[in-house]
Amino acid sequence: MLLFPAALIGDTSLLSLGVLGLVAAFAAIDDVSVGQTWFGQPLVIALITGFFCGDPMTGLAIGLPLQLVLAGNLPVGQTFTGDSGVALTAAVAAACLSGRVFVPDLEQVGFADLGLLGWIILAGGLLSALGHPIIQAERKANGLLMLQGHKTLRDGSLVRMEAIHLRCLATTFGRGFVLVMLYLLLLMKLWLPAYVYLPGKIHQALGMLPLLLPGLGVGTMIDRYGLRKGWAWLLAGLLIMLALAALGV
Amino acid sequence: MSNGSTLPETDVPRLSRWLQWRIFVRSLALQGSWNGQRMQNLGLLVTFFPWLRRQHWDINRDRLFCRRYFEYFNTNPYLANLLIGGLIRLETEHAARGEDPTLMARRFRDSLCRAFASLGDQLFWLGLRPALTMALCLLGMYGLIKPIFLIVAVFAALQLFLRFWALGRSYELGLDIVDLINHPHWHRAISWTKRAAMVLTGAVAGRYLSSVGNWDFMAGKGLLWVGMALGIGLPLILRRRLPGEALLGLALGLALLLSFAI
Numbered sequence: 001m002l003l004f005p006a007a008l009i010g011d012t013s014l015l016s017l018g019v020l021g022l023v024a025a026f027a028a029i030d031d032v033s034v035g036q037t038w039f040g041q042p043l044v045i046a047l048i049t050g051f052f053c054g055d056p057m058t059g060l061a062i063g064l065p066l067q068l069v070l071a072g073n074l075p076v077g078q079t080f081t082g083d084s085g086v087a088l089t090a091a092v093a094a095a096c097l098s099g100r101v102f103v104p105d106l107e108q109v110g111f112a113d114l115g116l117l118g119w120i121i122l123a124g125g126l127l128s129a130l131g132h133p134i135i136q137a138e139r140k141a142n143g144l145l146m147l148q149g150h151k152t153l154r155d156g157s158l159v160r161m162e163a164i165h166l167r168c169l170a171t172t173f174g175r176g177f178v179l180v181m182l183y184l185l186l187l188m189k190l191w192l193p194a195y196v197y198l199p200g201k202i203h204q205a206l207g208m209l210p211l212l213l214p215g216l217g218v219g220t221m222i223d224r225y226g227l228r229k230g231w232a233w234l235l236a237g238l239l240i241m242l243a244l245a246a247l248g249v
Numbered sequence: 250m251s252n253g254s255t256l257p258e259t260d261v262p263r264l265s266r267w268l269q270w271r272i273f274v275r276s277l278a279l280q281g282s283w284n285g286q287r288m289q290n291l292g293l294l295v296t297f298f299p300w301l302r303r304q305h306w307d308i309n310r311d312r313l314f315c316r317r318y319f320e321y322f323n324t325n326p327y328l329a330n331l332l333i334g335g336l337i338r339l340e341t342e343h344a345a346r347g348e349d350p351t352l353m354a355r356r357f358r359d360s361l362c363r364a365f366a367s368l369g370d371q372l373f374w375l376g377l378r379p380a381l382t383m384a385l386c387l388l389g390m391y392g393l394i395k396p397i398f399l400i401v402a403v404f405a406a407l408q409l410f411l412r413f414w415a416l417g418r419s420y421e422l423g424l425d426i427v428d429l430i431n432h433p434h435w436h437r438a439i440s441w442t443k444r445a446a447m448v449l450t451g452a453v454a455g456r457y458l459s460s461v462g463n464w465d466f467m468a469g470k471g472l473l474w475v476g477m478a479l480g481i482g483l484p485l486i487l488r489r490r491l492p493g494e495a496l497l498g499l500a501l502g503l504a505l506l507l508s509f510a511i
Contacts, residue, residue, distance in 0.1 A: 037405035070493030125497035143284035156308035168282035205508035215480030237451025245459035
């Protein structure tokens, strides 16, 4: 399974793929299963992936707009949405491994490359959405495995309970590892090469995506807290930053 | 709260550091086998095993213990140890007296898990997490990578320490842990973290708006301002909490509209 994408991606070494697999597995497991340290958040995991690929700035350029637009997603029980950690690992790794370099300052990216940045960000979002039913399936499988624990209620075997719990954890870890390999293959062999075949207007629209996403993210957060309730605090933050910008900070 | 069922301090065996550590490590994976039917039940049960194994009970008592905690259980993972320590204390006391703790444990677990779930959701998911996310994004907008890692690392270390401490503290308090929930600090902390999140959201909006002014490379910049205003306004107009992935689809639709309008 692991050799398959490695061979197709070409000059990418098995070791670097292994490291990326571990990063994605960590993101998957941190997001909801173990610790919840928030290292698995989109921006942080994008930076970590960029760091391992030798270009944390590209991680920042891809992770920042997605973190803002995904800020309203909370990893709480049944409301858990998407699989952003694994998706971001794949998106940043695909950009770095294929030699694409981005910076978070969109002015410096230039409009020509903004389209490609938007294309990669779109891939990150779509892969996160694709991960959602996979996580739900995993949770259904957890439920089926959990029911096997009823045997322990009859025979008192604690080892069985521990084995079931470990199997669930291993499944989450394995999901992160395997999915990032498949996503990388998809992005590097299909998604990124397809960009040049898109019409100019689509390039232009994709170029606007990184510019519009922070606005939507901010709008979501304002909606979450309620504009009427929190306008004074929001305005305070807004004015401080505008004043700093006017001072050239 | 003083409860008649609590043994005098001197009669309760101490929770050794090693045992506390082993329970703590397992408690980190409380959600590892999360399922839609009974949520964190298996995670909770497995967390107790280091303590259970030390009791050297016969199979029948182990079986009954598992039955007690195999039921539905769901709480906030960051505050769960406040409950887990209390439950271990309750089990220890009942074991020392040779009583069946089933009814008391069920009542204690079910009432406190809801209370901690509610407090934890307000404090962590609606307060601290959005505040930290916005702080990280603000730093990211300035291209500052090291402080981002520093903030996340400090948060991770602090929450792990608090979870370890909470286990020991709740074991000490036993059923009196209930008093902790009534403390006004919780609600103060919730309201201040939410305010911090709002200020930081405003700051991110300010940084975003000031950077849009510099995007001279954009053709049809006026339309981009319209798009941006629509972007910020859409979640408020829709009045529906859409997942981020759906918002990305909305942004793409908006970008396509603008692109064909320019």
